Amino acid sequence: MLHPHSLRAAPHRLVSAAQSRSAQHSFGAFYATVRGMRHRPEPDDVEPPDNDFILSLLRANPSARDARSYLASFGIRPQSRPAPQPVPIDIALPSHAQTQVPQTSAAPVQEVKPSPLISSILDPIHRRTALVKVQGPFTDRQLESIARGMVYLEKLGLVSVIIVEHDDCPKGDEHEREAVLEETTRVVQALEKQGAKARPVLGAVVRLGPKPGDEASSSYNPEAHTYPSDLIPIRSALRAGEIPVLSPMALDSFCRSVRVDANDVIAALARGMVEASSTSAGVSGPSDEVDLIPLRLMIINREGGVPSYARSGLPHLLVNLESEHDFIHNTFQRSWESTHPSALSNLSLARTCLSYMPPTSSAIMVNHRAPSSLIANLVTNKPAASSSLPHALLHGNRLTPNTPTLMRRGLGVEVIRDLANIDRSKMTALLEQSFGRTLDQEAFYARLEKDLDFVIVAGEYAGAAIVTKERGANSSSFSPVVYLDKFAVLPSHQGDGTVDFLWVALHDETYGLGLPFSVNPNGGKEGRGDGKDLVWRSRANNPINKWYFERSSGHVRMGDWVLFWCDAEMRLKVEEGRRGSAGLSYIEDWEQGRLVSWADIVPKIPSSWKK
Template sequence: MMLSHTILHGPRILSPVAASALKARRTQTFRAFYATIRSLRQPPPTVEVDDLDPPDNDFILSLLRANPSLRDTKSYLANFGVRPPVPEHAGSIFPPTGLNGSMPLFPKEAPDISVNKQPEQVKPSPSPILSSILNPVYRRTALVKLQGPFTNKQLDSIARGMVYLETLGLVSVIVVENDQVRGDDGERSAVIEEVMRVVSALEAQGAEARPVLGTVVRLGPKPDDNQLPEPRDFIPPEAHVFPSDLVAIRSALRAGEIPVLPPFALDSFCRSVRIDANDVLGALARGMVEAAALDDKDMNSRSCDPHADYSQDINLVPLRLMVISREGGVPSYARTGFPHLLINLTSEYDYIRDTYDPLWSKGKHSSLSNLSLARTCLAYMPPTSSAIMVSHRSPSSLIANLITNKPAVSSSLPHALLQGNRKLTRDTPTLLRRGLPIQVIRSLADVDKAKMNYLLETSFKRTIDADAFYKRLEQTLDFVVIAGDYVGAAIVTNEPSPDSSEPISYLDKFAVLPSHQGDGTVDFLWVALHDESYGLGHPFSINPNGGKEGKGEGRDLVWRSRDNNPINKWYFERSSGHMRMGSWVFFWCDAEKRLKVEEGRRANAGLSYIEEWEENRLSQWTDVITKIPSVWK
């Protein structure tokens, strides 16, 4: 058996043999190679924001800082990669895109469309291969709110970020908002002047931009909206768009230009009036999705031209919502005003509003309104879409978000690591997703076994012995965290320990459907698991997931995983320690409140390698965990 550990709390003694081996390795080299969280728990030095990241003046450097995983790269290519032509009988030269923005898979080799055709039947137009070489990116759209005022230097930095995104295939539809001119005399001319400043800044960075000064949206709810059922507490935008109103935006996009709009709307008297930019963006989000659906329907009904230049087309469905302001993300009660990293709007929206400190409004007066904007827009956009609230000081984060669709730092990392992370600043972006409801179930009778079986068998790709599995849970179940309609689940049991009166808290199963891996569900699920187990007792565990809401004492959480499990890298980052046991890897997370108390007793000395309260606990854990029978057939 080999003893090991992760970056959090150092190694743990299992036996005298292991202890002697560990003592022999306690050299300076060992300490330098294995970093622990104890050094990170000290308050980080005060650093200026500009010192945290190099200047965003290099496109390649911005891509490298994104550090995408293989899954991130595949996801990006699925959205922006070249679309090869489909057979003529399919009725379209591109894959159809529904409201969810999903794309079907294509065969490795496209059919030879020129077989058995006379030369005169082939139109002398550019071939798809040539088009893909000249313009290899399938372009998508993003809705962008520029909430100024910005200086010329700040606007140049933002414009450079917009140009980078366009290079990667994401074309921005920008709505300009200037907080300084609300209600002032001559505000209309001031807003138009701000629009022209944005256009000039974009053109100075090499982009082509077009001011769309005419009214695109119409004031008031869309006709017949009162007949449609709305989700609870959902407030639709106070404006609407018909597909015919998007002519100016379509024209700009097809001409390779970035449309820049003022927050104007046409009222019932056909007057152009200024409205809140959030209503303009909400109307555009809905209108562009509806227009794209009509485009798909029309495209599928037309005959196919296999030689059409498909690389010039743009999918109108917004893939991202970006709010760029001087304020940055939404302040979090769990981080003393530092921004939220990732927000599940379905389950966290109301609680974030309820816990918002009025003192934060002095510096971030529009955080809650932008939170509401994200909720409105994402309700119309595809489930895979996301919103990001970012400061003008962090334009490179837009590149990372586009490629990875993840927050700057994972919200499911241990709290101690997050608190000591040098990347967390007042300007750290907040990523928002529509998300899923999270519920905690403590009775096996309330578990939908058919859905649970499907989730486990689909995730693990194995057949479960349901009778044996649920018979064991009847005796040991502590709680189950369910994401959505059983698209993810974490099952925790109480395993009796012969050497202790307190049972062992064991993560029996952690599963997410493959279709929801990479959309934030894994992080949402682990955060809820943290709040119900080893994170209990801390104020940052008070989340509205139907569980204990942070009340109680945290308990050590343990689990095991096959040594060839690809998710182990993710487990290494989130566990307090790990130990290899043959073909298994044993993980554990220490109760965070107890660690905090122990640290307080030692002042600045920190924790030693082995504490009195953890002697022999690994042997107790492994004796119990290794005897748990497999539930797979």
């Protein structure tokens, strides 16, 4: 099966000079492909009514792959009626959660019928847990909105274990205990008003200090710990169908219950709940036992996601904690310390928790104005919009201060420029599994010996982008074409953010080079140098072309192929600044003949596969 994230390679047809001239003349018609996408922002402190649950799912816009991933975690109850016809497998690149709502003005909301895809996720059989930090204080209306989101998640099989924080009550205040307990009670009451059963857990369930055996210093070790017996109140509440709501309390060395930072409690629970599940593995329990291993970490606050230097302070969409955590700390601007005072501590909390949680888990940081984003995250496990989309397409309605930040454990990203440093056996396995074809290794690596520019590798060859420099006999007036030869991700890493991690790194090393927000820690040029146009091709009937259209500057059709390109962004900015208010012309002088040269070179690149 062809990997949906991979560029196809096949024998090429030569483009005649006449075709090339025609392609150049049609250049303008195909140049601009970045289009605006409608987005309906969340109104402040307003959530849909209870009868709008299905529309909340529709806003998540799950693909068939998303539904399969969800069902793998939650399953479905047997249906007495005939099962709906199976949905064809969607082999497109991940379609990210959007907030487009079907037009239903002609009928009341409650008459909206879910599609078979939505119906398949409405009746979970397995219940999973999420660790939720409610970082208040919040008004009654805000708590009502948050509680409704928790109830919606419970309907989908995700039961929240809530830890309440009170940011406005300083540590050491003489009334801090009363204030924290009161805030915990308010959360319980808000949940009950939404029809949920909730249980306040006011006593300490974690213990201060490192866990015995954790003497070796590690940035991942929580400042508190717990034992399986400490989790009895949480287990009891979950078995009774209740949402446990905890105060941030811990037992000190004198067995006194003291207030601590909620992050310490959450990190200890993330580790403790995973360890408790592993020690009880194989032990039969009640049929309604909730899986104690946290599937999600959700941080609901008043400040929103983590601000990004690359997006003028708007939130990060997706964070690869393995490779970006330290860099985000180092680039955090001083002005954000007042507007987002807990962003970095929550980022570190996510890294600690996800180090214990399953690889498929994720963490989301969202403000109280957009709790419906939690539903989209649960069903799709994706950010609100793809982080690899062009900045021009993201800014505006698709990226606002209320957009949540999704965090994944992620993978290391490395840029390799010497073919000798590539593990050929792993690279070959990656390409063959991704494309479902047999690589002509001798010819392929011989060509890379001559033409390789660089390779971006994610993790242990979970994904890779191979870029070459292609030259043509009649293109002496142009620099070598920077060509995306292969873009591949293992099937096991589809939908886990690897595609976006790779494309962002590809942007930073090619057409985004030279811009301040391309200074990323991927082992490459770290923003230094001149950007280069990036060119690639795809079969005209390739189902992932829509994904390419959204990320390219332009495209042109050439018979059975579509030629895509991304313009060097810094060059466009410099030229636009030089011209001032006059703006860019439709085709700049340096673009003349460029497409003809590409159309002459790219189709002649040989196939990488054995026939």
